[in-house]
Amino acid sequence: MSPRGVPIPDVRQQLFNAAERVLLRDGPAGLTGRAITKEAKCATGLLYNHFADLDDFLAALLLDRAARTGTAMAGLPARAGTGRVVGNLVDAVEALFAGNLLALAGLVMTRPSLIPRMGEALAGGTLHVDAGERAFAAYLRAEQEHGRIRAEADADSLALALVGAAHQLVLTHAPDPRERMHKVITALIWGVERRHDPPR
């Protein structure tokens, strides 16, 4: 623990990291102020010197992590037409896993009080509780226009199924989530993808 009065570098990020560890270890129910500060090896009050509120802190955590994964996800639709569909989707899901965005979205589900705190971000379209769902749907639609995916397939439903499956894997602490997610993606895309390359 830091001695009294010595400023801690990157306090906020350190608290974020500690909270993330607690969340992944003990689930949303274990994510208390004391657990977080204990994990970060600092005093309980420190959290409230830097954030108005526990909900405020958690909302900031969520926004921080979302921003971190945001660029990778935002670039997804632009990749339509390049590479294989499955490969692009696997990369995107990997970004979600790496940012722990899915576990954090699970947090929001169990703490409805968080939602109003992130009002601007939600309203501005920066972040959605449905995490990558919109990015997936946008990407799938773009691939449809490129002729890579059949036009009759419902992109919204496929996107919902994708993030639903990923979420399920994360929340149940399933083993080998990446491998299973890869299989899910190929299974969902398989029947819907055009076998023949578009006419040239």
Place this chain on the structure above:
Amino acid sequence: MSPRGVPIPDVRQQLFNAAERVLLRDGPAGLTGRAITKEAKCATGLLYNHFADLDDFLAALLLDRAARTGTAMAGLPARAGTGRVVGNLVDAVEALFAGNLLALAGLVMTRPSLIPRMGEALAGGTLHVDAGERAFAAYLRAEQEHGRIRAEADADSLALALVGAAHQLVLTHAPDPRERMHKVITALIWGVERRHDPPR
């Protein structure tokens, strides 16, 4: 409220119903002993006269509801080859929604302490945290043997995507979950279903 000493008929079921209402209204975090007994309009202590523990109560609730929906789900694989695939799946998902099994499974995710309490049921295969996932997979495999679904499709992945999507809809309190789930089912099955009836 019942006057002192007057036995309450069907106490356990009444508490179950109250808990279910609270869960659907306030989410897992709001599911406290006081909230449940207040919703049931009885004394706090009553719950502990009939259950050892809050976790004990919640586990019993989960098992009760699972048993209620269990028969409908168990009959699913047997229906392979009868009717349309989509129709059968819609019926099964309806059974899950009606029994609120998905919301209850969400409860388990946020309360890991529940899992050991339902040890026998989990070990005996009566109930799985992954709810209808196995029933779906078994059904899809049966349809594959009947030639209704292409053999190349991965039944496990499709089943995971199905319950994942349903779960996502329930946990986010999405509007019109049944309608959206219907679309998801048709989207997932569409590319994988055999257009031509099996040769006769």
Place this chain on the structure above:
DNA sequence: ATACAGTATGAGCACATGCTCATCCGCGGG
């Protein structure tokens, strides 16, 4: 050296929760 500003600390407050238990009451038997 002294003063001061900035900041981490942790005991402690008010409150909610899980759970207990002495209490009270209706109903059936004598």
Place this chain on the structure above:
DNA sequence: CCCGCGGATGAGCATGTGCTCATACTGTAT
């Protein structure tokens, strides 16, 4: 008519939570 048993009651205890604030400490300016 009284007794006593079964069962619902709710005040209350111990604990954990969110959050506060007087305190202690370091580093810098003078």
